[in-house]
Amino acid sequence: MNRQPPVAISGLGCICAAGGNLPGCTEALFTRPPAPAPPRALLGAQHPVFEVPDRFLPTIGSQHPPMVRAVRLALTAANEALADAGLTAAALRQKRVGVVIGTNVASGVSNRALQRELGGIDCSGMSPAERFLTVNPAQWLARHFGLSGPHVTIVNACSAGGDAIGLAGTWIRSGRCDVVIAGGTDAFYEVTYYGFIALLNSDTEACKPFDARRNGLNLGEGAAMLVLESEAVRASRGVKPRAFLSGYGTAADAYHLTAPHPEGGGLRVALRDALAAAGASRADIAFINAHGTGTRENDRVESLFFHDLFPGVPFGSTKGFTGHTLGAAGAIEAAFTIAALELRKIPATAGFEVPDPELPAHPSRMPTAISGTMALSQTLAFGGNNSILIFSAEPSA
Amino acid sequence: MTLKDQLKQIIVEDLNLVHVLPEEIGDDDPLFGDRFGLDSIDAVELVFQLKKHFGVVIKNQSEGRSILQSVNTIAAFIEKRQEA
Amino acid sequence: MKACILGAGVVGGFGCGRAALEAAIRNRSAPEAPAVPALTAQTDLLDRFVPPRTLRRVDHYARMALLASRLALEDAGMDDGLPENTGLIVATGMGPTANTLDLQPADVAAADLALSPILFSNSVQNAAAAYISMLLKIRGPCLSINQYEMSVPLAFQTAIDWLEEGRTSTVLVGGVDCFSKALHDASLSRRETKNGSGGRTPAPVGEGSAFFILTRSDAAGAQYPFVHDVHMGAAMRPDAPPVPNTLMLHNSRKTDLLDHASAHVDLTHLYGTFPTSMGMDVAAALALLRTEQLLSMCLPRSDGGSAIPENPRIGCLKQGETGDWGMIVIGRDGR
Incomplete structure (x- = not known):
């Protein structure tokens, strides 16, 4: 692997249990950690999780295709990151903008989960293509913002969000894109919840990383997006990157x-x-x-x-x-x-x-x-x- | 079928041990290690299958390690729970 | 830089391996139309390569991908293993669907410990990549892509990116999808629609896997076929009609292939349609480029001439149900 030119990051957005945007999350990291609690939707379940409070999620009107929670989280973080980068929807349409998003559950939810997420709409008759358009976060964001660049969903399990950002860097350096919206999203999903419990990898209390008493993870949910820009676009806009x-x-x-x-x-x-x-x-x-x-x-x-x-x-x-x-x-x-x-x-x-x-x-x-x-x-x-x-x-x- | 025979059948069928017959597993044979080739996923799968078949709960990995040593240790654990 | 294709492995309704696919193309031998309109794949051959005891947890979905990968190694003469730092890219349109969609209320009761850890592990979207990496000892970058019908061109494009930026010198890249009730229902409803409107009967739904070993052209001989280019585009109109899997001959350097195709063919009656069936198209294109008789049989020149273009290239095009389109262009050799 040879040395590669750094890629400018001009905008950041984040939503998770710690906060509804990145400044809110950052404040929480240094002041008040949120406490995990049993999942709201599962009666009798005991292992605590970090769910995003509803008050963190902006109201979004009815959408077509309908929006699952993982997409809603991704869109919330993407809107924050684009605003942070000073990029409007109109500006995006004039550039080659790609989308790379990592996820674990958003691209493969079952009928049952989909039905509940979509407010009881019967999903059993949904074609694979309709299902894909509904749940795939990269496709959803590319359509929502009217982007013509490449878009891909990475499903590398727990490293998917990091891999998405890595691939976005390649897309900028190769000249394929002027701007890439890159990040990851996942929403609480009961199959994953019970899966980690079955693997005996879920703590019955708040998780304790690196602690002698650690006994597993707590599931969480959320999304974060980074806006990566080519040097030419960044220089022409005259913006200062937040990092590289x-x-x-x-x-x-x-x-x-x-x-x-x-x-x-x-x-x-x-x-x-x-x-x-x-x-x-x-x-x-x-x-x-x-x-x-x-x-x-x-x-x-x-x-x-x-x-x-x-x-x-x-x-x-x-x-x-x-x-x-x-x-x-x-x-x-x-x-x-x-x-x-x-x-x-x-x-x-x-x-x-x-x-x-x-x-x-x-x-x-x-x-x-x-x-x-x-x-x-x-x-x-x-x-x-x-x-x-x-x-x-x-x-x- | 005795409890131990039933356990051997569960081990072979639910873990899909294509290379082992139930009667080849001795009551005291160590289940984990080279002989049968079981690993940590088999351990958690066994925990799941024991709950499904016998309703017994193994709560964490360290508890699992002592209970899942052999057919004898599993049988003893199940019998103790069923008496309780 | 061109990415050379050192080997290909395929598993589908027609059988396993390059020779089986070539025979199916040559004999125009579509597998028997089954009662359930699907061309399903057998993976028994995998036992030849891997001891069954190491496969005991591997489900049908991952078995198909693993067998196609292993056949690609054999095809490339790499039975002894892949080079150090080989990368892996697995494209899937549906993921381990049989698992994911089958993980239904019966499996997930409202009680802790109610889900089989093995079933759960196999439902994780990168399970196939994990098994391939472990069993073929791939220790380079590993990526799983899920972008429905665009997964395969995105995987090829990423493989070329990795080779170009020097992330790795060799990439095992391919696609896999397995038959599921969702695919079956979609197939039935499509068939009914077409029959009602008097349209042609669409190819049956299929399943399978196609994998390829790609390397930098400057590291391989000029005799290998190569990936000339990968093109993709978003739907310009949401109502754009789908273009089925199409292999097109063209002898133009222009990339706007739709206008320059001199002949085209749809081979999905051999392996069925599924989200990543473009991988099968690429394997079929390699077979056509290898054998001039197959090429002139499947892609006859529109002017009736029999001469094969001097430097034939085949574009594998699909415009999916979502309107997005992708094309992988394969060239015969670098000579």
Whole structure:
């Protein structure tokens, strides 16, 4: 992997349990973590989740095709990111604008879930094409904004949001797009909820990333979108980027369906490629946004990885603020990573109180000031996918 | 069919062990490891199948590790729960 | 840069492997029309490559993708394994539908621990990529794409992007979809509509998988077929009529292929239609480019001439039900 030119990020949008927009989320990260609660729609279910409060969702009139929750979350975040970038709908139509969105559940919901989401409309007769138009977030946003550029939905499970942003960088650098709306979205879905419970990977209490008592994740929901721009478009608009996407690396463990490679096999390859693309070294990394789900295995592998390759570099997990938002996680945490670069501090790891003596590296229990202009965000997914994004405050390290 | 025979059948059929017959599993044989090739997904699937067939609940992975060692340890766990 | 195609593997209603597809094209032998209008695929051949015990959790959907991938390796002479850092891109239109749509109230009762972990794992959208990566030891970038009928051209485009930016030197890329009740119902309703209006009977619904091994042309010999280009466009009008899977011969450097096609053919009666059936079209195009007899049989020149164009290229076009269109253009060799 050769060094690649950084890609400007001119707008950010985010919605999750922590907040209805990125400033709201950022404030919550440093002041008041939300508490997870049993899912509203499932009577008797006990494992807590981080759902987006209805008051965070703007009212959107009736739509055709009808809008499922994951699309509504994606649209909310995209509207915020476009406004942040100063791009109007009219301006978008004059440019080659692509859409890349990662998701886990939005592209494959069952009749039952779809029916409930669409307010009881009978979905059994929906054709595959109609179903696709209703649930596919990339298609939905491309149509909604009248975009003619490429649009694709990435379904890389828990790393999908990060992979979407990585692919968006490629689309800008190759000249295929002037602007790309990239991110991830996922809504609460009962099959996933019961699936993680069945895998014994769901905590019965609030999740505790990297904590000695950690016992699984809490599911969350939300979306985040980034606006990436070519240098030519950015310069012609005269806007200052909020950050740059400097590197993206992704690699598979080829090890196990649900467990990460014990020595972080694919994670190390992803890091090598991300650093090479950024033209950076490990010493340039000011802090790391860990995947930190709160499962025994994930946090163990990440702690070993940090201890081995990033000794002394501050790291933390934000899953205690958002839950694990699956396909959205890589994007939400990309937005948090950029916000932390701007603020020059990272939040405490919510849920982390008792350091695990079996782990060699620990996150901070307090917000931590950081120096440096480059940060790394990583995701580890089902099937052994590992993806790493490197963001910088400056165009070069 | 005894409880242990029933367990062996569940292990072979629900985990789709195409290379093992139920009667080849000894009561004390370690279920996890090279011999039968079971792994962590089989462990959680067994937890699910035991709940489905016998209504017994294994709450977390560490509890599962001690209960799922062999057909004997699973049978003992089920019998204890059914007596309670 | 052109992306060379080192090998292809296919699994469909016609059988398994390149030779089976070529024979089906040659003999114009559409499989028997089944009672359920669907061309389903068999994957027993997979046992030849992988010990059955390692496949015990792999469902039909992932088995098709795994077998097509393994056949592509064999076709490329890479039985001993793929190069280090090979990438993987899996395109699917429906995902592991049989699972996802079957995960219905019976499986998900309102009680904790009510869902089979294996069933749940197999319903995750990147399950096929996960199994391929594990069993073929692919440790490079892995991507699963779900964009309905545009999934295959998007996957090819991404594979070329990865090769161009040096992310990887080799990519295993392909598509997979499995038959499901949703596809079946859609097929029935379409058939009824066409019969009622006196239109031609559409090809049956199918399922299957087609995978290809792509590498940079500067790393391979000039004798390999190559991906000349990938084009995609959004529907200009929402009511634009679908264009079925079409293979078109053209000998033009122009990319506006619709106006320059000299002949075209629809081969979906051999493998059925499904969201990622464009992968089958690409495999069929490779067969046509390999054998001039098949090429002149399937794509006769409109002027009646028998000469094969000097540098034949085939465009695989589909304008899907949503109006979006995509085309993958395959060239015969780089000589």
